[in-house]
Amino acid sequence: MNKRTQISLVISSAMLAFGAAQVQAAELEVTVTNATKGIYFTPILAAAHDSSLFMFRTGETASSEVESMAEGGDISGLSGVIANAGGVVVENPAAGILNPGVATTFDISTGDLEYLSLGAMLLPTNDGFVGLDSWKIPTQAGTYKATLNGYDAGTEANDELAGSMPNPPFITFGAGGTGVETAVSNAKVHIHPGNIGDGDAAGGISDLDSSSHRWLNPVATITIVVK
Template identity: 75%
Template sequence: MKKCTQLGLAITSASLLLGAGSVNAAELEITITNATKGIYFTPLIVAAHNSDLVMFRTGQTASAELEAMAEGGDISGLASVIGNAGGVVVENPATGILNPGVATTFSMDSGSFGYLSLSAMLLPTNDGFVGLDSWKIPTEPGTYKATLRGYDAGTEANDELAGSMPNPPFLTFGAGGSGVETTVTNTTVHVHPGNLGDSDPAGGISDLDNTSHRWLNPVATITVVVK
């Protein structure tokens, strides 16, 4: 019996690495739009793969590679593991940060693989990321649309303190927050509850601004044109 392994292929038939029995090669035009008011996406990683390979899965513990992406925006580990397992990887199609309200469009040859996944860290969050988990690529040409949720990697408490998150120059943090959370309450990947923030730039419970850094799901849209 085959089993699904996070960022790893089950030891079954070697033909699975080549996508035997998958859909025919498809040329995809993909558009990802940041649908938030004040949340930024770090460089995206997009992958085509077969059913035995997953980038993340809700209810499962995050891999070290997913943790690095969700806490610091580092997609190199995910790219290496997926690429080494035979998947097709597109790294950083937006050539940097994807700003709120901005879209990026790129082409991707999915090869013989039938599933599409993506992720990118949400800034500012502790370990939040936008994600698409093993979306089945349609076999019929056409335009397909979906919304994307923000997920919590379950690897870091959502304290919302500036010292616990990347601090790029385009973000303005408050200071003196006491911390929204002190411990991780769910250690598996799960749907993110969103930032809480506060309105006190020099104190309060959070160093995030609730007028710009507060968000609820969904956080993005994706349009896939199968040619």
């Protein structure tokens, strides 16, 4: 075998190996960490999809399914829409609430789908959610990290009153607040400004505790291992 043939074989083998790595890159290991001090994530929905789908878009009106997720933590409608359109979904990988400072890890087989999205309600908020919108899945194997922001669905006024949001037993609410907002100030999906809260458990403007329920973006970190 001459040197030219040997070189050609080496190049061909390398290209085949690279091609195999590209195919195997459809297997993802995803770790989501709640990076907040006192905010909880409701059951998470993760989805792989093509470019014709998206979970949410900033600057656009939230779908009724995103509204259900952002106001009540219900991911069933959003999951159904994505699955029926050919997406791959992973529901509730944390098996319930993801507490502050806690991480959850799950696998997702994306096939030939090119994008990854994720969402979960932020508690306590009126219509806040943590989100990842149409992240392009790399074709090269490796570990990729990003931070995730909290978004406002724009579907409910941020009055921060206990009667306007879910009241799980692990969150202590105040009472008698007059309300931070009385009307929706931005009816499109946008970056959430965070809770305001106050220090008055029996009055004030908010039923949230400013010492534990205030937060700034980002609210989560995500690590994606492309295999």
